[in-house]
Amino acid sequence: MRLTYPSSIKIVKVPCTGRVAVIHLLRALEKGADGVFVAGCMEGDCKYQLGNIRARKRVEYVRKLLATIGLEPDRVAMYNMSSGEGPRFAEISREMTEKVRMLGPNPIRIKGVEKEKAA
Amino acid sequence: MIMARPKPIEEIVREIKDLDKVLVAGCNGCVAVCEAGGLKEVEILASALRMYFARQHKKMEVGEVSLTRQCDREYLGELRDRVGDYDAVVSLACGAGVQFMTETYDKMRIFPGVDTCFIGVTDEKGVWSERCQACGSCLLATTGGICPISRCSKRLLNGPCGGSSKGKCEIDKEVACGWQLIYERLKGLGELKRFEQPTPPKDWISSREGGPRKMTKEESRL
């Protein structure tokens, strides 16, 4: 399958979304990403049992935190898909990119080097 | 240990908004265990503050550090060379740590970054509950190891009151009735005799009521 997804997305690989901490999501934004989404396995299918559930809770926490510091919560999102769903990943990537584009550039961009990022 | 919860960011912002350089100082003791003021929380708060002020187009440098403990001068001393670079410190330690930081660096403005809540335990990951109010004269031996002062909403010594219902306290259906727990425990131990004796008024002098407390262990002093 040769699927295309927006070239503005930078992928950060982690062994499990359970490895994604709150600070990782915040740092991505602080360093200039316009948005971040966490792509986890389907709920109930985590190889480490609860990794993706934990990630979802952390994403929810970050979204609330963003609201309190004047950033749009929608810059951060959690998606679930199985590893066999390449087309779904491409589709979500486009969807998230579009959503973030509507929000405009990250208003706190300090250096402006990194762009959208996915893990 | 001592349990605390992070203060809302708005509250911290209100105190530091007119400053330029702030150090967020965590404590790796109790508040790290209850995920309120350890290194992780320092990083999150510092990052959030930087983003907040960037959004406001306000220059703000936010430093990060976390000490082994803030209730010992030895560890607080580690900041001696750094602290002068900042306009203020936001301490994520418990109320004791914040005050000791204030006493150690008496020229520095120190703001609390957490609300200190109680002495308690970790029920499960992410859930903490109270067990002790540091009354200064422990009576757990007579109550089957369950404290009526911290577990009964009215700190009754001859409970349970008439508001105990189905094992829960009258103030909240989520709160266990401390005296129901004590009763069951004493019954299980075959020590109900203890329950049947009226407990006389407690001497609260060793508690908060007696004024700020201090203790000395002479043989430990240098």
Place this chain on the structure above:
Amino acid sequence: MSAMTPSKLEKILAAGHLAVTSECGPPRSANGALVDQKARIVGPYIDVINVTDNQTAVVRMSSLASCIRIKQLGFEPVLQMTTRDRNRIGLQSDILGAGAFGINNVLCLTGDHQRFGDHPGAANVFDLDSTQLIQTVKLMRDEGKLLSGHEMDVRPQMFIGAAENPFADPFEVRVLRLAKKVAAGAQFIQTQCIYNMEKFKLWMGQVVDHGLNEKVSILAGITPMKSVGMAKYMKSRVPGMDVPDSIIKRLQGVAKEDVAREGINIAVEQIQELKECPGIRGFHIMAIEWEEKVPEIVERAGLYPRPDVN
């Protein structure tokens, strides 16, 4: 049993009569005339009038001040005292004050938690609990001492009461706790409002089995239901209240304009039934903001006129 204090309630019980008590909730203002008005309605039909102490943790005129007004009208008050708002200094001071005004009955309570009241952010005290307050009053009366050991020349002459809720949990603790209050010095008990007759009789049976009815006078708590809404509210919202569905169904079963009368009927029937219950020494009729119905209940229950013991 012979009376040890000038308390009319004690004399009535000592003479073997069924006692009848009621209560007045003081106003949420400085309107003392309102206390008088309520006292004049119930006073002639009962033996003593309880005055609540900031009940449900809502600020009201002080119990002691209201008791003094009632006393000055010629009726006999029962000073209710909770340990929620005053420490042992304040409590003992008010007991001395009550003694100085010839108030001879005190009901020792812990008090509802302030979370339900009109000042949920208030600090509470609970320096003593109700059992310890009983011990304190007894010490003051019998030994002429304060908790500090200070000896007084004129002692407060108090007939000491306490409350008990047979419907709270754990059920098996209730009689043990009553025994504790009796051991501490309680002489009369006013119970929580009784609706679940079966459970109440079960509790009363245990009281008799423990021989507690020989040591303390149990006054059964009666509260007439004014409406179906009140019954439902008491069932679901009031801590420690046990209202069986049968009561609600009975109130629902009559025409709307007859509900209040049915509530009175139930109260009268409850008194009639409990008169036969071994160990019951009287009734405590709590007609909440419905004091004007107390005379009717007392008369219909065959408890009027009240005996003269003075």
